[in-house]
Amino acid sequence: QKEVEQNSGPLSVPEGAIASLNCTYSDRGSQSFFWYRQYSGKSPELIMSIYSNGDKEDGRFTAQLNKASQYVSLLIRDSQPSDSATYLCAVTVFSGGYNKLIFGAGTRLAVHP
């Protein structure tokens, strides 16, 4: 079982719709959760961080965390073509004496006009 799993997509949504991206993780001890956006050929940029159960909103983005289900999601409201990118879920895992950041393979989002 992979430590962080994401559906590779592509997830195709029309402009203005809500895009829902999901991520599951295997380590019950994980404490920190991140969503990064990566445009093709570019480096990842942080979109959201979440540390406790529930929802966290920032503009059009909402991160949701459910530690009991080992599930974290990212909702993008009013999706725009500029949101088309790969979204990487990252989770901290305590290993070898330090908190290691484990990345999923990413979900490719395509927002069409």
Added chain:
Amino acid sequence: DGGITQSPKYLFRKEGQNVTLSCEQNLNHDAMYWYRQDPGQGLRLIYYSQIVNDFQKGDIAEGYSVSREKKESFPLTVTSAQKNPTAFYLCASSLDYENIQYFGAGTRLSVL
């Protein structure tokens, strides 16, 4: 202008050659990291450093080496022992090892 600078943007390696990728940050971050990304895969940790003059192997350290002589700099050498070096290499830093990681623009390495 604060940030993480990686150079070069593109690099070509001949067989048997060692190459060094540069990573410099002016964010005053203590921790620095090197990742490798292959197409369709997530980032995999090569090496990390929590403090100057100290670094640890990540999950795929074989064929790579690093140094951390200055807080601002964490160069990565891809040695000839790395038989499949073609990938996108990303350097990141964080305020300390528990905090959010920020990435440089990356170096794309190919084999001639």
